Amino acid sequence: MTNKYYEFFCPVKVIAGKAALEHIPYELTGMAAKRPMIVTDKGVRAAGLLEPVIAACEESGLEITTIYDDVPPDSSTTVVRDIAGIYRQEKCDSIIAVGGGSAIDTGKAVNILVSEGGDDIAKYSGAGVLKHPLKPFFVVPTTAGTGSEVTSVAVITDEAKGVKLPFTSSFLLPNAAIIDPRMTLTLPPHITAATAMDAMTHATEAFTCMAKNPLSDAYATAAIKKISHSLLNVMDNPKDSDGRLELAQASTMAGIAFSNSMVGLVHALGHATGAICHLPHGLCMSLYLPYALEYNLETIREPLGELLLYLEGPEVFAATPASRRAEASISAIRKLRDALYKRCQLPRTLKETGKVTEDQLDHIAEMALDDGSIMFNPKEVTLEDARAVLRRAWA
Amino acid sequence: MLAKRIQPMVFQARRLYVELMFQVMGRALQAVSEVDEKVQNEARALPDGFLFEMMVMPDGSKLIVEHTGQGRFRYHGDKAPRPIDLSIQFKHIAHAFLVLSFQEKTSVAFANDRMLVDGDISYAVRMTRVLNRLESFILPKMVAERAVKEYPADLHLPEKLISAARIYLKVATNFVETVRA
Numbered sequence A: 001m002t003n004k005y006y007e008f009f010c011p012v013k014v015i016a017g018k019a020a021l022e023h024i025p026y027e028l029t030g031m032a033a034k035r036p037m038i039v040t041d042k043g044v045r046a047a048g049l050l051e052p053v054i055a056a057c058e059e060s061g062l063e064i065t066t067i068y069d070d071v072p073p074d075s076s077t078t079v080v081r082d083i084a085g086i087y088r089q090e091k092c093d094s095i096i097a098v099g100g101g102s103a104i105d106t107g108k109a110v111n112i113l114v115s116e117g118g119d120d121i122a123k124y125s126g127a128g129v130l131k132h133p134l135k136p137f138f139v140v141p142t143t144a145g146t147g148s149e150v151t152s153v154a155v156i157t158d159e160a161k162g163v164k165l166p167f168t169s170s171f172l173l174p175n176a177a178i179i180d181p182r183m184t185l186t187l188p189p190h191i192t193a194a195t196a197m198d199a200m201t202h203a204t205e206a207f208t209c210m211a212k213n214p215l216s217d218a219y220a221t222a223a224i225k226k227i228s229h230s231l232l233n234v235m236d237n238p239k240d241s242d243g244r245l246e247l248a249q250a251s252t253m254a255g256i257a258f259s260n261s262m263v264g265l266v267h268a269l270g271h272a273t274g275a276i277c278h279l280p281h282g283l284c285m286s287l288y289l290p291y292a293l294e295y296n297l298e299t300i301r302e303p304l305g306e307l308l309l310y311l312e313g314p315e316v317f318a319a320t321p322a323s324r325r326a327e328a329s330i331s332a333i334r335k336l337r338d339a340l341y342k343r344c345q346l347p348r349t350l351k352e353t354g355k356v357t358e359d360q361l362d363h364i365a366e367m368a369l370d371d372g373s374i375m376f377n378p379k380e381v382t383l384e385d386a387r388a389v390l391r392r393a394w395a
Numbered sequence B: 001m002l003a004k005r006i007q008p009m010v011f012q013a014r015r016l017y018v019e020l021m022f023q024v025m026g027r028a029l030q031a032v033s034e035v036d037e038k039v040q041n042e043a044r045a046l047p048d049g050f051l052f053e054m055m056v057m058p059d060g061s062k063l064i065v066e067h068t069g070q071g072r073f074r075y076h077g078d079k080a081p082r083p084i085d086l087s088i089q090f091k092h093i094a095h096a097f098l099v100l101s102f103q104e105k106t107s108v109a110f111a112n113d114r115m116l117v118d119g120d121i122s123y124a125v126r127m128t129r130v131l132n133r134l135e136s137f138i139l140p141k142m143v144a145e146r147a148v149k150e151y152p153a154d155l156h157l158p159e160k161l162i163s164a165a166r167i168y169l170k171v172a173t174n175f176v177e178t179v180r181a
Helices: A021-030 A042-046 A050-059 A077-089 A101-116 A189-208 A214-236 A241-261 A265-277 A281-306 A308-312 A314-319 A322-344 A358-369 A372-376 A383-394 B002-035 B037-044 B093-100 B106-111 B121-138 B141-147 B157-180
Strands: A013-016 A036-039 A066-068 A094-099 A137-141 A153-158 A163-168 A176-179 B050-056 B062-069 B072-075 B086-090 B115-118
Touching: A013 A021, A013 A241, A021 A050, A021 A137, A021 A176, A036 A050, A036 A077, A036 A101, A042 A094, A050 A094, A066 A077, A077 A101, A077 A153, A094 A101, A101 A137, A101 A153, A101 A163, A137 A241, A176 A241, A189 A214, A189 A241, A189 A265, A189 A281, A189 A322, A214 A241, A214 A308, A214 A322, A265 A281, A265 A358, A265 A372, A265 A383, A281 A308, A281 A322, A281 A383, A308 A314, A308 A322, A314 A322, A358 A383, A372 B106, A372 B121, B002 B037, B002 B050, B002 B062, B002 B072, B002 B093, B002 B121, B002 B157, B037 B072, B037 B121, B050 B121, B086 B093, B086 B121, B093 B106, B106 B121, B121 B141, B121 B157
Parallel strands: A013 A176, A036 A066, A036 A094, A094 A137, A137 A176, B050 B086
Antiparallel strands: A153 A163, B050 B062, B062 B072, B086 B115
16 A cells, blocks of 8 residues: 545535626525625726626626725735725625636635634734634636636735735635636736646646646646647637637636645746746746756656647647657647747746846745745755756746 | 554554654754754744744644754754744644654655644745755665655765764763753
8 A cells, every 4th residue: 555645625616607607696695695795906897897797796686785996916914904894894795806816815815804803814824724614705717827716825915024924724715716708808818828828837737746636637637638729729819708718717627736736846936036026927837837847857757748648639649659758748838838929929938028137046046945835846956956947947 | 353452552652653753853953953054054044033843733742943043953842932933733643653754755745735834834845954954864865765855966975974973972962961851
């Protein structure tokens, strides 16, 4: 008997496809919620993405009690406290987060305060602090990448202390994730590309890092297949709602995969680069993915080789000798990045971003070494290794 | 029938083994921070007075060390002088036994959800590197390879033997001092 052991948990009800938003009133009513609050940001509102959500509720006689639409890109403890204040004042009983990672994380944090009480969200920071289920919480993602709709984590900045507070609890998982293709139809090309590559990285790292398990593997491979099939089609035909739905589902599946099997070096480098150079997360993922896979190659040769089937399809997989499949998988990812660069100039190297200087690489390497994700990377990363990967990713 | 009779003794032996290993590791952490420059460099990033704990849930064996500054650790036994800053908690004594008997690597135990981290995750990553470094020194290479993700390629036999001897000497001295006290 081996020591192999794993845990897998995802109680989120996924409501996906055409007219999915119209299921919100029924689902809320099923949880005895009558006064929902929407938490979103100005960009989502300006893009007109709230209208179908509100219309879907109103048509069923469910009024949205209040809307907070000023969530900043990096949400803070102050914002969370303010929104919780409005929630209480308006006597809301549930939260619908509509947006990307920041709006969703903010919704999760607000739900902690309004369910547990108090004004100091920092008090609930850490793992396993929450002991009770929270208020009904629904998520409507408007990007197809973060997977936050199925993760049990939120990160909120404590402005006063200048630190990012992590919150981890299975009670943060939403009751339902509503995946409706209308919500991503207007996503600009570079965000479509970067967020899809974020999902691709979630799935690839979930499948190749230390905590991989049979259930997360199934979600990861399905996500990679969907992204490989649909991403370039959607880039060429942004109004392709079927393709958009495929990407949105892939993002959710990749989210389920990585929240149960964690990620590795790509995320460690990406988190550090985001913190130091303020580059978008999805862009960092796309940028580092092939370089980190090359670094890990000899420890992940077998699972990475398997991914060729989902990246390139059965013909290419069958025609590639087993010993060359891992390298072919990396080539497929590089080819996809080249195609995205051609379509929307999504940077492939740090130099191409124009926002990173060579003298920042050491700082990025040092910070990446202390990132929690590095613990799950299959290969032990030293400072010199991290520097070498960054030098390769430079130009 | 016999197995049923033996079981309590097995459990007791396992508990004693884990307790002993925590005592050795706590003292060895203090010792390695006096001996190895790489460990000192890792520890320097921790705040002075930082308290680190490894324990078995819910209230089992534990080891507590403090970063006293300049990259040095002090072993406090199982009593913390202040609230703990970082705690790595095994969910069950069986999981602690798997790791401390080198049947499961620390990194694999994390990946397998055998342990929880309560505190700053970046400090937990750093302390895991310190523990790996310690295990690479004090265990025979064949055993260390089962305990750490990757045995350090730059750790050669002479350095390993000299450092291990110094660490074990300090651990033994500390044990004797504790008994005398």
